[in-house]
Amino acid sequence: MSLSARMIVVLTVVGLISGSFLSVVGLLTKERIAMNQQQEIQNAISEVLPATKTSHKVFEDGSLTIYESRDENDNPVGFAVYTSGTGFQDIITLMYGIDPSFSKIKALTILEQKETPGLGAKITDESSFLRYWAGRNCEQPLSLRKPAVESPEDLAPSEVNAITGATISSEKVLDIVNLSLERLKEIKQKGQLSSEEKNAT
Amino acid sequence: MPLKKSIGTEYLKGLWDENPVFRQLLGMCPTLAVTNAVINGIAMGLATAFVLILSSLVVSSIKKLIPNQVRIATYIVIIASFVTIADRFLAAFFPPISKALGPYVPLIVVNCIILGRQEAFSSRNSIGRSLIDALGMSTGFILALLVLSSIREILGSGTLLGYPLLGAWFKPWTIMILPAGAFITLGVLLGIAILIESKTKARSA
Numbered sequence: 001m002s003l004s005a006r007m008i009v010v011l012t013v014v015g016l017i018s019g020s021f022l023s024v025v026g027l028l029t030k031e032r033i034a035m036n037q038q039q040e041i042q043n044a045i046s047e048v049l050p051a052t053k054t055s056h057k058v059f060e061d062g063s064l065t066i067y068e069s070r071d072e073n074d075n076p077v078g079f080a081v082y083t084s085g086t087g088f089q090d091i092i093t094l095m096y097g098i099d100p101s102f103s104k105i106k107a108l109t110i111l112e113q114k115e116t117p118g119l120g121a122k123i124t125d126e127s128s129f130l131r132y133w134a135g136r137n138c139e140q141p142l143s144l145r146k147p148a149v150e151s152p153e154d155l156a157p158s159e160v161n162a163i164t165g166a167t168i169s170s171e172k173v174l175d176i177v178n179l180s181l182e183r184l185k186e187i188k189q190k191g192q193l194s195s196e197e198k199n200a201t
Numbered sequence: 202m203p204l205k206k207s208i209g210t211e212y213l214k215g216l217w218d219e220n221p222v223f224r225q226l227l228g229m230c231p232t233l234a235v236t237n238a239v240i241n242g243i244a245m246g247l248a249t250a251f252v253l254i255l256s257s258l259v260v261s262s263i264k265k266l267i268p269n270q271v272r273i274a275t276y277i278v279i280i281a282s283f284v285t286i287a288d289r290f291l292a293a294f295f296p297p298i299s300k301a302l303g304p305y306v307p308l309i310v311v312n313c314i315i316l317g318r319q320e321a322f323s324s325r326n327s328i329g330r331s332l333i334d335a336l337g338m339s340t341g342f343i344l345a346l347l348v349l350s351s352i353r354e355i356l357g358s359g360t361l362l363g364y365p366l367l368g369a370w371f372k373p374w375t376i377m378i379l380p381a382g383a384f385i386t387l388g389v390l391l392g393i394a395i396l397i398e399s400k401t402k403a404r405s406a
Contacts, residue, residue, distance in 0.1 A: 118375035
């Protein structure tokens with residue numbers, strides 16, 4: 001066999017073997033990875049709306065997904081809003097729970113972020129950031145409190161604490177939430193929050 | 202050809218004499234990027250070890266079939282396949298670790314330790330020796346990441362493997378888990394490594 005033919009044959013064979021191996025691995029792990037993502041969303045819903053017994057998707061468009069949640073007596077608990085937007089360094093994906101009348105945020109959780117470790121990454125920190133989101137009045141857009149205060153009681157009803165040293169990351173989270181709140185109200189006005197496609201989980 | 206080393210020295214050279222991080226300065230990108238917590242360092246070390254060991258086995262077993270002109274391309278295809286397997290495996294079974302390591306798992310493909318060992322060792326040695334070499338290099342790499350990430354996690358977060366190690370009096374040095382902390386720690390460790398090396402040389406001379 002000539003040298004060039006050998007080169008082609010060897011690379012093709014190696015490529016084919018690798019490719020078939022990878023497709024097997026891909027098939028074997030695909031389901032599990034999808035399940036992990038599903039599980040993550042489920043966990044996040046129960047985190048932001050702890051009374052959740054069942055939940056189902058009621059709206060999905062681009063970066064905004066809304067889940068309606070009901071408790072064990074099938075009473076509405078509220079909505080879990082899954083959304084994302086630009087952070088300081090990369091996309092921040094978060095979820096927050098809101099009451100059925102869209103007036104109060106129940107809790108916020110950050111699902112994905114690549115903010116600066118030790119500074120902006122504190123947006124995932126319960127004690128320095130997330131706990132200040134509980135019970136915020138969101139009938140008007142939320143605003144940021146700088147410098148941060150110690151106790152959640154010192155905040156105005158629609159204020160959240162900024163993280164010291166990470167104002168931009170805090171602002172970005174605030175922007176993502178405010179933007180989705182605006183869209184949420186529009187969607188509600190248009191009556192698009194249908195629960196027709198019930199796929200209870 | 203250099204004199205054949207014993208199996209023991211072949212393995213041990215990866216730990217110190219030819220330690221990929223401290224002596225060869227290879228694979229700096231993951232070394233610096235993922236060592237902000239011990240668990241990330243361990244996961245990265247194990248993923249790299251998996252890729253290195255299996256690539257070395259495959260390369261050393263088909264080394265006679267690969268034409269010299271396409272050897273690098275062939276090595277990369279083999280390495281990339283194992284990296285993808287490692288990446289999928291982590292995403293499927295250890296999603297939090299996969300998330301923490303982010304793009305650095307796929308980036309193992311371009312880790313110079315792996316391609317370097319194929320080129321310098323597996324392509325000219327027997328399967329057995331390549332395996333020993335890969336095991337030694339992997340151990341050396343894991344140890345280096347372990348040392349680096351322990352120092353950074355203890356000083357930067359006051360924890361070790363997530364457990365609080367230092368009391369409340371300790372104010373974490375945030376800089377240690379930032380990129381600057383990685384460079385500082387690596388620089389100090391490299392300095393110590395060179396100091397030890399020069400001392401041992403002076404003594405043996």
